[in-house]
Amino acid sequence: MIVAEQKPFAEIMEMLEGFQKILVLGCGTCVTVCFAGGAKEVEILSSLIRMDRKKKGQAVEIVERTLVRQCDPEYLQELSDSVGQFDAVLSMACGVGVNFLADKFSQAIVLPALNTRFMGVAEEHGVWSERCAGCGDCILDLTGGLCPVARCSKGLFNGPCGGSVHGKCEISRDVDCVWHLIYDRLKGLNRLDRLDEILPIKDWSVSPHGGPRKIVREDLKV
Amino acid sequence: MKSGSNLEKILTTGQFAVTSECGPPKGTSAQVIKRKGEILKSCCDALNITDNQTAIVRMSSLSGCVLLREMNLEPVMQMVVRDRNRIAIQSDILGAVALGVRNLLCLSGDHQKFGNHPQAKGVYDIDSIQLIQTVKRMRDEKKFMNGEDISGDVPLYIGAAANPFADPFEFRVRRLAKKVKAGVDFIQTQGIFDVEKFSRWMAMVRDEGLDQKVHILAGVIPIKSVGMARYMARNVAGISVPGEIVARMEAAKDAKEEGVKIAVEIIEQVKEIEGVHGAHIMAVAWEDIVPRIVQEAGLLPRPIV
Numbered sequence: 001m002i003v004a005e006q007k008p009f010a011e012i013m014e015m016l017e018g019f020q021k022i023l024v025l026g027c028g029t030c031v032t033v034c035f036a037g038g039a040k041e042v043e044i045l046s047s048l049i050r051m052d053r054k055k056k057g058q059a060v061e062i063v064e065r066t067l068v069r070q071c072d073p074e075y076l077q078e079l080s081d082s083v084g085q086f087d088a089v090l091s092m093a094c095g096v097g098v099n100f101l102a103d104k105f106s107q108a109i110v111l112p113a114l115n116t117r118f119m120g121v122a123e124e125h126g127v128w129s130e131r132c133a134g135c136g137d138c139i140l141d142l143t144g145g146l147c148p149v150a151r152c153s154k155g156l157f158n159g160p161c162g163g164s165v166h167g168k169c170e171i172s173r174d175v176d177c178v179w180h181l182i183y184d185r186l187k188g189l190n191r192l193d194r195l196d197e198i199l200p201i202k203d204w205s206v207s208p209h210g211g212p213r214k215i216v217r218e219d220l221k222v
Numbered sequence: 223m224k225s226g227s228n229l230e231k232i233l234t235t236g237q238f239a240v241t242s243e244c245g246p247p248k249g250t251s252a253q254v255i256k257r258k259g260e261i262l263k264s265c266c267d268a269l270n271i272t273d274n275q276t277a278i279v280r281m282s283s284l285s286g287c288v289l290l291r292e293m294n295l296e297p298v299m300q301m302v303v304r305d306r307n308r309i310a311i312q313s314d315i316l317g318a319v320a321l322g323v324r325n326l327l328c329l330s331g332d333h334q335k336f337g338n339h340p341q342a343k344g345v346y347d348i349d350s351i352q353l354i355q356t357v358k359r360m361r362d363e364k365k366f367m368n369g370e371d372i373s374g375d376v377p378l379y380i381g382a383a384a385n386p387f388a389d390p391f392e393f394r395v396r397r398l399a400k401k402v403k404a405g406v407d408f409i410q411t412q413g414i415f416d417v418e419k420f421s422r423w424m425a426m427v428r429d430e431g432l433d434q435k436v437h438i439l440a441g442v443i444p445i446k447s448v449g450m451a452r453y454m455a456r457n458v459a460g461i462s463v464p465g466e467i468v469a470r471m472e473a474a475k476d477a478k479e480e481g482v483k484i485a486v487e488i489i490e491q492v493k494e495i496e497g498v499h500g501a502h503i504m505a506v507a508w509e510d511i512v513p514r515i516v517q518e519a520g521l522l523p524r525p526i527v
Contacts, residue, residue: 153333154304154344158351158400160393161330162385162412163459170459171335183390195393198400201308201352201367 001030001121002094003128004037004114006045012090013052015111019087020059022049024113025079025101026066027093034128037092037114039066045092045113070097076104083108119150136206136213142199144185149202151178157199224361224407225379227324228296229268231527232500233408233437238493239500240521241298241410241439242512243270244290246281255281255289258509263295265516267524268325270410270502273300277337284318291322298381299323302331307347308356308367315360319376327381327410328353351404354382358405380405384438385412386423387462395426402435409436410502413443415454415463415484417491424495433497440492444505444515445481448472482515489519 006012016022024046032038046062053060063086067075070093079101083089088109091098095116102110118130133150139157140147149155153171159179163170167180186192204210223230232239242262247254255271262269271286287297299318306314315326330350334342348356356367360376382401386394398409414420420440427433443461445451451471455463467484474480485503492498501521505512516522 153335154330154349155346156330156349158349158397160388160390160397161350162383162388163333164388164390165459166389171333177389180390183393192396196396196400198351198355198404201348201355204347 001033001119002096002116003034003118003120003130004031004094004116005034006036006041006092007113007115009048009052012045012111012113013049016049016088016090019109021061021063021085021087023063023065023079023083023086023089024049025070025089025091025093026064027070027091027097028066028068029071031092031094031114032066034122037094039064042066042092045090071100073100073104076100079105134207135202135204136210137203139199139202142194142197144182144189144191144194146178146182146185148178148182151176151181157202223377225324225377227268227379228527229298229325229408230379232267232525235527236499237525237527238521239267239437239439240265240503240516240524241268241270241500242266242503242505242509243272244286244509245272245275245506246283246286248278248280250281252289255286256293259290259293259295261509262512263293265513265522265524266503267500268296268298270298270300270327273302273329273331274305274337275300276332277304277334277339277342279338284314284321284323287318287323288321296325297323298325298327300327300329301353302329303346303348303350303353304331304334304344307345311348311353311356312360312366315357315376315378316372319374319378324377325379325381326357327383328357328406329383350382351400354380354401354404354406362405379407381408381410382406383412384409385460386414386420387412387416388460391419391423394423395430395432398427398432398436399430402432406436408439408499410439411441412460413441413504414488414492415443415461415467417488419462420492421495424497428497437499438497439500439502440489440495440498442485442488442492442501442503442515444485444503444508444511445471445477446508446511447477447481478511482511482518485515486518489515489521493519 024042026038026042042064046064069075083105090111090113092113098112119132120128120130135149153169164177169175169177244258271283273283283299287299290297328350334344357380364372384398448471451468454461489501503512
């Protein structure tokens with residue numbers, strides 16, 4: 001899923017300065033699952049905004065709403081009649097949702113309440129970590145299913161580098177060296193010979209470096 | 223000859239090579255490089271110019287190399303893949319050759335998080351092994367990475383690093399084998415304090431026959447103070463300083479003298495290990511001591527080739 005976390009409250013309040021009628025808009029998928037921008041978080045953040053404004057003696061009118069998804073036109077459409085009445089829409093979706101709102105509603109001021117962090121997993125309750133960088137050309141077949149693009153601090157293709165110590169990365173003793181994990185895993189699978197091959201130079205043109213990406217599936221278009 | 227460099231001549235004629243390094247300044251003074259070059263010129267066969275080492279912004283490696291060339295000294299240009307994509311890498315290589323650089327050390331580079339611009343975007347378009355492949359292709363096939371022709375020759379002696387003290391230990395020789403497969407000519411190792419572990423690594427290197435395919439220069443870091451010994455033992459990822467060395471530094475009346483003694487002993491020990499073809503002395507901010515260490519290790523005068 002896409003993992004996000006709420007921006008510092010002061011930053012959100014600064015963004016909202018001067019806006020009175022605000023739609024706080026949650027999203028029902030990834031950010032709900034990672035407790036950053038679902039219906040519950042919409043309710044809490046809205047209360048905090050109201051309290052803060054009250055304390056400062058500034059008026060605010062908040063409408064709380066959570067869409068099934070902010071990354072799908074069919075759900076955004078639900079807003080088309082009402083979005084015009086707000087001074088600002090504070091989206092609690094990931095950056096994708098914020099963008100899509102801005103794409104669809106040219107007259108609306110759209111603000112992000114979250115920092116979108118990564119594509120990752122819930123390791124345990126309250127702990128998420130990155131697994132995929134969306135590089136556009138998956139090489140997990142060559143690396144025992146563990147991704148050096150997303151999980152090696154240097155994105156090396158032929159690691160581990162000389163900074164790998166006791167299974168940890170040179171940047172921090174709290175960061176696993178994914179190349180050490182790859183080594184251990186391939187060893188356990190009796191496939192260490194895979195690491196003797198030099199992984200080819202990557203084609204980054206299919207990653208964000210190649211420009212904004214788009215997929216068109218003619219078989220699915222209506 | 224692949225490059226015709228002094229270093230290549232020394233190594234290919236079976237002589238024990240000595241290299242050292244010049245760290246460029248955090249500023250614009252050519253004098254800093256020239257002063258270090260002056261100190262090191264009679265005791266080394268080639269001098270590495272580091273490339274924004276530990277991710278701290280300094281004068282560029284290429285300009286340092288040019289300053290050494292002006293003194294008729296031989297540089298080893300260090301190049302990290304942290305700060306350059308494949309376009310800049312290949313472009314800098316062309317320029318380096320045009321300006322007389324004949325040795326290139328291919329490195330990943332310390333992560334930008336360690337440096338003085340930790341907010342920087344790391345490039346890592348290719349990795350150090352892929353850089354070796356790229357330089358070899360430029361030199362041997364006169365082709366860019368994309369297959370297009372290069373006009374002119376690219377005579378470079380290709381170096382890389384190896385760290386016998388990083389983990390997983392059993393993989394370290396396999397990784398060296400990958401660098402050999404990619405086309406590396408010489409290796410400068412991480413600083414050695416644990417000679418016993420280094421010997422074990424070298425035995426594995428010989429078992430794989432890699433000592434016949436690549437020249438290994440043993441890395442030596444002279445320790446200047448007790449504090450430095452302790453710091454390296456505790457804080458530098460990939461450097462292994464045995465407790466015995468720290469204890470020797472602590473017990474010494476004159477820490478600097480003890481540091482020199484340790485460095486000389488390490489050179490003498492690694493010199494006897496089959497497959498070690500040289501020493502690479504990294505005396506960061508203590509270049510003045512290198513001539514004495516080389517002298518006391520019995521490696522002077524340097525051969526003229």
